[in-house]
Amino acid sequence: MKAGPSQEEIRRQNLSTLLRHVHLGGPASRAVLADRMGLNRSTIMALVTELTTAGLVREELPRETGRAGRPSLVVRPESVNRYVFAFDVGVDYLAAARIGLGGAFLDHRETVAPRIGLHPGETAATLAGFAAEMRDTAPPGAVCVGAGAAVRGMIRHPDGLVRSAFNIGWTQEGFAEDLTRRLGLGLPVLLDNESNLGALAEHRRGAGIGCQDLVYLHGDIGIGGGVISGGRLLRGHSGYGGEVGHMLVNPRGGRPCSCGSRGCLEAEAGQNALLEAARRPVGAATGRAGIRAVVDAADRGDVTARTALHTVGDWLAVGIVNLINLYNPALIIFGGTLPEIYLGTAAHIRSRVNTHALPASREVARFRVCRLGDRTLLTGAAELAFTHLLTDPLAHALPAPGGS
Amino acid sequence: MKAGPSQEEIRRQNLSTLLRHVHLGGPASRAVLADRMGLNRSTIMALVTELTTAGLVREELPRETGRAGRPSLVVRPESVNRYVFAFDVGVDYLAAARIGLGGAFLDHRETVAPRIGLHPGETAATLAGFAAEMRDTAPPGAVCVGAGAAVRGMIRHPDGLVRSAFNIGWTQEGFAEDLTRRLGLGLPVLLDNESNLGALAEHRRGAGIGCQDLVYLHGDIGIGGGVISGGRLLRGHSGYGGEVGHMLVNPRGGRPCSCGSRGCLEAEAGQNALLEAARRPVGAATGRAGIRAVVDAADRGDVTARTALHTVGDWLAVGIVNLINLYNPALIIFGGTLPEIYLGTAAHIRSRVNTHALPASREVARFRVCRLGDRTLLTGAAELAFTHLLTDPLAHALPAPGGS
Numbered sequence: 001m002k003a004g005p006s007q008e009e010i011r012r013q014n015l016s017t018l019l020r021h022v023h024l025g026g027p028a029s030r031a032v033l034a035d036r037m038g039l040n041r042s043t044i045m046a047l048v049t050e051l052t053t054a055g056l057v058r059e060e061l062p063r064e065t066g067r068a069g070r071p072s073l074v075v076r077p078e079s080v081n082r083y084v085f086a087f088d089v090g091v092d093y094l095a096a097a098r099i100g101l102g103g104a105f106l107d108h109r110e111t112v113a114p115r116i117g118l119h120p121g122e123t124a125a126t127l128a129g130f131a132a133e134m135r136d137t138a139p140p141g142a143v144c145v146g147a148g149a150a151v152r153g154m155i156r157h158p159d160g161l162v163r164s165a166f167n168i169g170w171t172q173e174g175f176a177e178d179l180t181r182r183l184g185l186g187l188p189v190l191l192d193n194e195s196n197l198g199a200l201a202e203h204r205r206g207a208g209i210g211c212q213d214l215v216y217l218h219g220d221i222g223i224g225g226g227v228i229s230g231g232r233l234l235r236g237h238s239g240y241g242g243e244v245g246h247m248l249v250n251p252r253g254g255r256p257c258s259c260g261s262r263g264c265l266e267a268e269a270g271q272n273a274l275l276e277a278a279r280r281p282v283g284a285a286t287g288r289a290g291i292r293a294v295v296d297a298a299d300r301g302d303v304t305a306r307t308a309l310h311t312v313g314d315w316l317a318v319g320i321v322n323l324i325n326l327y328n329p330a331l332i333i334f335g336g337t338l339p340e341i342y343l344g345t346a347a348h349i350r351s352r353v354n355t356h357a358l359p360a361s362r363e364v365a366r367f368r369v370c371r372l373g374d375r376t377l378l379t380g381a382a383e384l385a386f387t388h389l390l391t392d393p394l395a396h397a398l399p400a401p402g403g404s
Numbered sequence: 405m406k407a408g409p410s411q412e413e414i415r416r417q418n419l420s421t422l423l424r425h426v427h428l429g430g431p432a433s434r435a436v437l438a439d440r441m442g443l444n445r446s447t448i449m450a451l452v453t454e455l456t457t458a459g460l461v462r463e464e465l466p467r468e469t470g471r472a473g474r475p476s477l478v479v480r481p482e483s484v485n486r487y488v489f490a491f492d493v494g495v496d497y498l499a500a501a502r503i504g505l506g507g508a509f510l511d512h513r514e515t516v517a518p519r520i521g522l523h524p525g526e527t528a529a530t531l532a533g534f535a536a537e538m539r540d541t542a543p544p545g546a547v548c549v550g551a552g553a554a555v556r557g558m559i560r561h562p563d564g565l566v567r568s569a570f571n572i573g574w575t576q577e578g579f580a581e582d583l584t585r586r587l588g589l590g591l592p593v594l595l596d597n598e599s600n601l602g603a604l605a606e607h608r609r610g611a612g613i614g615c616q617d618l619v620y621l622h623g624d625i626g627i628g629g630g631v632i633s634g635g636r637l638l639r640g641h642s643g644y645g646g647e648v649g650h651m652l653v654n655p656r657g658g659r660p661c662s663c664g665s666r667g668c669l670e671a672e673a674g675q676n677a678l679l680e681a682a683r684r685p686v687g688a689a690t691g692r693a694g695i696r697a698v699v700d701a702a703d704r705g706d707v708t709a710r711t712a713l714h715t716v717g718d719w720l721a722v723g724i725v726n727l728i729n730l731y732n733p734a735l736i737i738f739g740g741t742l743p744e745i746y747l748g749t750a751a752h753i754r755s756r757v758n759t760h761a762l763p764a765s766r767e768v769a770r771f772r773v774c775r776l777g778d779r780t781l782l783t784g785a786a787e788l789a790f791t792h793l794l795t796d797p798l799a800h801a802l803p804a805p806g807g808s
Contacts, residue, residue, distance in 0.1 A: 001421045001425060001440070003418050003421055003447075004414035006422070010408035010409065011408075013408035015409070017405045019406055021405060026612065037407040038406050038407050140693070144729055154765075156764075163764045164762070164764055169585050212641070213645075228639050229633060229640065230639065234633050234634070234638070235730070235732070236633065236731055237617040237732050238732055239732070240732040240765045241633070242730065243729045243730065243762055247729060248722055250655070251653065251654070251722045252656075261759065261760045318655045322652055322730075325639055325652070326646065326648065326726075326730060327638070327645055328639070328641050328642055328645040328646075328647070355665065356667075358568070358647055358663060360567045360642065360644055360666075361644045362644055363641070378782070
């Protein structure tokens, strides 16, 4: 237990807090910032001046104002000149984006990747190539201040080692170092589990804004989970907390799982379980398209599809019961392919939850579909990438563009 | 997001940190405190003077010193003159203790309570009676600075409403207010779930010292869980997080549970499940004695007892697999009657965990028996009771005994 902060630490903390306000909350006048932060206007002015000099914010007239009279200046994040690279290593795709301070998507690249045998080196090369393209087309003076990547696997905290990524076959991969080296930005690429980043994204910019206790569930081939508890990502001892997909829901005779166990939530309720139960023909669509086909067939009254959806929904509900009883979240957010499954079997899931979850906990748990859609994971990777800059703005800033 | 702290808040924070150091770490010299807190000696001296004036610490020669020469003074918590009342509402007993600043048990009372129909009002009256007795025998000048109670149920945070306590039949009980009124100390009684307090106790003073991510499991009639994640109690949105006993481990045809569901961990692995599976005769011992009888019989080679222990251990293992995968703890601590069950079937549990838990997470998860034994819950209730004093020592302190 350390002592309270020094004056210098407080100044840094205030700069950090102000930058977070405009990064997450958008442009705001000094008066509004003073009010939100509980500081007087002269302190706010000094902080804004420092951040302006560092090239992180600028003051200008608001772009729109509904009021008569002369509008106040607003403090705006330098969203074009300060950006991060966000990467998403999917099981069957690779995506990258250039995202400005404040969260704006400035540029975007995506490619389909082979599902099995996605080699870490080739993956890093492809993503670094995307980044180089996007950097070339960035305006002069724009500077990259961080990089972050979402990987479907168990990512060790804080060093970012890919400990196990069952669905892409990686084990003990130093992928972050490789990507860092290939990017050549002099900035480390930060890595986290895809669902942790989905939780972070929806917590900061999506369906979970203002909610301090939520679970984000991400489905594609597997099922992942990210937990925000008391406003912070639940990481556990090594960074592997919230491995919801490997919750043992069917301990007696469950389906084999990619992790080596049986009866995991992912094995019982993942995409493969659904498509098999729906007896989709070999060669039929998989991924989001395959799931949508089953949901559509169930909607049209196809009994096999409907039964498959209920079976998978039932296991998903067992998982949700346990999430409610173990984490007491105010929100459960469905992302990736799970919104389709959830919407296709919501009444069934609710009924199972009502039978098994503790009343006091289930009463406060609302279910939501993720608000950021296909951009959820890239948004989370960008938030991760902004971590250092937001924590200590001046240590990671560069001189203002065009400044002396 | 608020701004950094003011000078006054920093001073309060430093007083709080220093008091926590001597409360949890025991007597320490000013030099040691300066080193631990990263402050200079003159600041430490000023803080110690303030806390001494407030009657919370005193400086004196150490009671033992192995070194030659004149020993330094140590700062010691006022463990006799400043105390809290800690209460433990068991399913079949009631306990109370007077516990000094620094954690010493100064006095203790206990009684056997009827298992069903433990009326909240009678419970509060009994506990308040214990407190009155212990206050009467406290030395002159000793002052109560807080009160805390452990209740086996879902306790709403932060107001302490007993939302549901299935095993003692309470629902929506304002037990904290009732006990507060009967105590008549002018101090609110703080309430929390028994396993949350067990986790807090073992984290601060027991098997989990220095461990930031642990799960404490408490068994008696039911099974409860308390989770420390990132150094803090995982509470969830309403305070009901970590309801490990109601994890759905047997979703198809599980045993009925006191919560109204079926197949909960508590229903499959609680005391009743064990005693039934062991076919203990009606009228045989229950509680800790009953469990010990089954473990002893299994040790002697009784096949029914051994099978019963393995069945219960197997369900417990399913629960532990999920705790490992969902919370990634460095420690799982067994308290209450669980140490007996765990020790009686450890190899069986380990084997199940090795088959089903994620390797990266199970490698770091050690299993331990609680170190505070029968005092775990009262210690946790005392830590809860000290919360206000430790957070803001001067606001909750009284003039030094004998001071002007």
